[in-house]
Amino acid sequence: MTRTAARKTSRWTAIGAVTLVGALALAGCGRSDEGGGAGGDSAGEAIDDSPATGELTVWAMGNEGEVLDELVGQFEEENPDVSVEVTAVPWESAHDRIATAIAGGETPDITMLGTTWVGEFAATGAFEPTPEGLVDESAFFEGSWETAVVDDVAYGVPWYVDTRVLYYRTDLADQAGVEPPTTWDEYTEFTKALQSAGATWGVSLPPGGFDSWQYVTPLAWQQGGDILNEDGTEFTFDTPEWEEAFTYYKSFFDEGIAEPRRLEGGEIEQAFINGEVGAFYSGPFHVSLLLDQGGEEFADKFAVTMVPGADSRTSFTGGGNLAVFEDTDNRDAAWKLVRWLSQPETQISWYEISTDLPSVQEAWDDPTFSEDPYLSVFGEQLQDSKAPPAIPTWAQVSAVIDQELEKTTRGETTPADAIATIQQQAQSIGTGK
Amino acid sequence: MTLTAWLFALPFVVLFLVFMAGPIVGSLVMSFTDMTTRDLQTPFQVDIVGVDNYVRLFQDPRFLRSLLNTFTFVVVAVPLTMALALAVALALDKGIRRFRTVYRVGFYTPVVTSIVAIAIVWRFILQPDGLLNGFLGLFGIQGPDWLQSTTWALPSLIAMAVWRNIGTLMVIFLAALQGVPREHHEAAMVDGANAWQRFWNITIPAMRPAILFSAVITGIGFLQFFEEPFVMTRGGPLDSTLSAAMYTFQQFGFGNYAYASAASYVLFLAIVVLALIQFRLLGRKED
Numbered sequence: 001m002t003r004t005a006a007r008k009t010s011r012w013t014a015i016g017a018v019t020l021v022g023a024l025a026l027a028g029c030g031r032s033d034e035g036g037g038a039g040g041d042s043a044g045e046a047i048d049d050s051p052a053t054g055e056l057t058v059w060a061m062g063n064e065g066e067v068l069d070e071l072v073g074q075f076e077e078e079n080p081d082v083s084v085e086v087t088a089v090p091w092e093s094a095h096d097r098i099a100t101a102i103a104g105g106e107t108p109d110i111t112m113l114g115t116t117w118v119g120e121f122a123a124t125g126a127f128e129p130t131p132e133g134l135v136d137e138s139a140f141f142e143g144s145w146e147t148a149v150v151d152d153v154a155y156g157v158p159w160y161v162d163t164r165v166l167y168y169r170t171d172l173a174d175q176a177g178v179e180p181p182t183t184w185d186e187y188t189e190f191t192k193a194l195q196s197a198g199a200t201w202g203v204s205l206p207p208g209g210f211d212s213w214q215y216v217t218p219l220a221w222q223q224g225g226d227i228l229n230e231d232g233t234e235f236t237f238d239t240p241e242w243e244e245a246f247t248y249y250k251s252f253f254d255e256g257i258a259e260p261r262r263l264e265g266g267e268i269e270q271a272f273i274n275g276e277v278g279a280f281y282s283g284p285f286h287v288s289l290l291l292d293q294g295g296e297e298f299a300d301k302f303a304v305t306m307v308p309g310a311d312s313r314t315s316f317t318g319g320g321n322l323a324v325f326e327d328t329d330n331r332d333a334a335w336k337l338v339r340w341l342s343q344p345e346t347q348i349s350w351y352e353i354s355t356d357l358p359s360v361q362e363a364w365d366d367p368t369f370s371e372d373p374y375l376s377v378f379g380e381q382l383q384d385s386k387a388p389p390a391i392p393t394w395a396q397v398s399a400v401i402d403q404e405l406e407k408t409t410r411g412e413t414t415p416a417d418a419i420a421t422i423q424q425q426a427q428s429i430g431t432g433k
Numbered sequence: 434m435t436l437t438a439w440l441f442a443l444p445f446v447v448l449f450l451v452f453m454a455g456p457i458v459g460s461l462v463m464s465f466t467d468m469t470t471r472d473l474q475t476p477f478q479v480d481i482v483g484v485d486n487y488v489r490l491f492q493d494p495r496f497l498r499s500l501l502n503t504f505t506f507v508v509v510a511v512p513l514t515m516a517l518a519l520a521v522a523l524a525l526d527k528g529i530r531r532f533r534t535v536y537r538v539g540f541y542t543p544v545v546t547s548i549v550a551i552a553i554v555w556r557f558i559l560q561p562d563g564l565l566n567g568f569l570g571l572f573g574i575q576g577p578d579w580l581q582s583t584t585w586a587l588p589s590l591i592a593m594a595v596w597r598n599i600g601t602l603m604v605i606f607l608a609a610l611q612g613v614p615r616e617h618h619e620a621a622m623v624d625g626a627n628a629w630q631r632f633w634n635i636t637i638p639a640m641r642p643a644i645l646f647s648a649v650i651t652g653i654g655f656l657q658f659f660e661e662p663f664v665m666t667r668g669g670p671l672d673s674t675l676s677a678a679m680y681t682f683q684q685f686g687f688g689n690y691a692y693a694s695a696a697s698y699v700l701f702l703a704i705v706v707l708a709l710i711q712f713r714l715l716g717r718k719e720d
Contacts, residue, residue: 095686103473120688123471209669261561261581392470396687406671432471
């Protein structure tokens with residue numbers, strides 16, 4: 001009896017101690033009014049033209065992480081006193097690793113970033129704003145430059161770009177006697193015609209789920225709609241443009257043009273090659289995948305075209321950015337490497353190594369791109385492509401769009417209710433400022 | 434004397450404090466703040482918001498949905514796994530004579546196979562033109578698109594989880610079955626008890642500790658149901674397979690650290706409550 005009581009007492013003492021420690025830890029808390037991070041940051045000194053020196057660590061993800069070594073070898077040749085170490089980080093863990101590095105103060109000098117992460121990490125104050133005069137802003141595609149800008153301050157530069165175009169079966173289109181679509185009306189007719197020529201589904205669209213916002217958002221952009229208002233303070237989902245975008249997207253499922261099923265990676269190529277799917281949206285990497293899997297003769301059976309549109313033919317753009325950390329010990333060399341990586345010549349050799357598309361417009365004048373039947377379309381599309389706003393809460397807001405879009409295509413809600421819900425939830429999540 | 438004891442315990446105590454107790458207390462404290470990604474560099478400059486996060490959690494229909502899904506999963510999958518594992522263990526203990534090792538390995542393999550490989554195989558089984566629907570087709574039944582149907586996605590994942598976890602419990606039950614004293618069975622047989630009566634009155638009571646242990650570890654494991662939805666459905670379609678652990682993971686991914694910590698403490702409390710209930714129901718009766 002006494003023993004149990006004693007044990008109980010000591011347990012309560014332990015809990016008390018824990019609470020006390022917690023309270024003490026919290027006593028030092030409280031958000032300062034200035035609110036660190038993005039906003040008040042001003043760019044550091046300009047970067048001169050002298051050769052880079054010292055050591056640099058660069059984090060890069062996926063394929064880029066594996067082949068970047070080859071490219072920076074050239075930088076090291078041009079700048080004999082610099083040594084660059086590339087660390088490959090898998091995409092799946094990259095977001096968390098950057099977050100952990102920032103929290104622990106153990107950041108590399110430079111990191112590659114998914115374009116949609118800039119807003120979130122810039123808000124921590126871990127990135128240095130791009131120095132004045134380092135690069136010419138207008139040299140980049142407008143849509144991708146904006147991915148690096150948070151509250152009018154640029155953090156790093158866009159490194160490579162990615163955009164979606166429409167892949168379609170030319171043989172089916174010829175058989176049905178239709179031309180690639182430029183408007184929404186033509187687009188519906190076109191996909192129906194592909195079905196009449198033998199495709200089970202005119203176009204493949206995800207009915208919802210992870211990242212399906214990337215398919216519906218361009219439809220709103222094409223009518224002049226947007227995610228945020230002009231000064232970036234309020235969400236604008238409850239607008240006629242968004243309702244129209246949802247209605248139009250849903251029509252593909254209602255009319256039986258698109259399969260109400262999400263094709264996972266690997267399924268879409270096969271369905272397109274065997275003619276089950278007449279058209280789909282994707283980035284540049286699908287060209288080589290289709291040529292590999294469909295064989296040489298398949299090259300005559302498909303083509304790419306700019307996405308059809310309403311007022312504009314805007315597509316979605318993503319890609320990778322480069323950012324320099326505030327904590328870097330070798331600031332000048334870091335920015336020199338970033339500047340070098342955004343030179344047109346570097347970006348052309350980078351394409352040859354990695355097949356990443358240049359973010360700098362001038363590089364596209366090179367015959368590698370301008371004379372390629374596929375790449376030239378991507379170049380054209382990049383002139384009219386847009387990225388979501390660089391706000392810290394975007395991942396969370398976009399998940400709501402994914403969710404409501406799925407409810408809409410499954411007929412569980414109407415476009416009007418869906419956008420009302422998105423607006424209401426987005427407002428409660430906030431823009432993170 | 435005491436000092437020496439502490440000295441010997443020191444390696445464990447230090448590791449425990451730094452890597453276990455520290456983070457646990459840290460995340461508990463964090464759940465009462467408004468910490469998000471923006472505070473990564475200045476983790477102590479956060480505001481204390483009391484139980485706000487917990488209140489918000491219970492106002493979030495997605496979190497409530499995830500609790501319901503998790504609850505359904507545990508209530509269906511725990512008894513199902515235990516019953517099937519017991520059946521398999523009995524069959525291997527008494528019924529099956531030939532190829533016993535082959536069966537044992539066969540039932541245990543899913544436990545040690547990587548979830549990634551399992552996901553690929555189960556996709557082949559569950560896709561609309563997959564093995565399962567092909568099999569149903571033989572009887573003229575048109576099966577649904579299992580993983581993308583709001584009705585069938587959760588049952589599909591339950592089936593998968595049960596299949597993955599039978600092996601562990603089977604091993605525990607086999608060991609327990611072999612520990613049931615022969616004499617008790619013989620005595621019961623002398624008294625004229627049939628096989629069913631002996632199973633119910635001798636085998637089961639003798640296995641009570643093993644059953645309790647299995648119920649607790651399976652219950653705890655299943656409450657943290659995560660891998661199956663993560664690799665198969667990402668919580669979809671329409672959150673029908675969103676588990677509480679999956680929801681917490683998503684919130685961490687969004688950078689809502691404080692909110693996600695609160696969600697994980699709700700799950701932790703649920704685990705404690707479940708374990709207490711199981712001990713009460715299945716624990717040794719007080720003499």
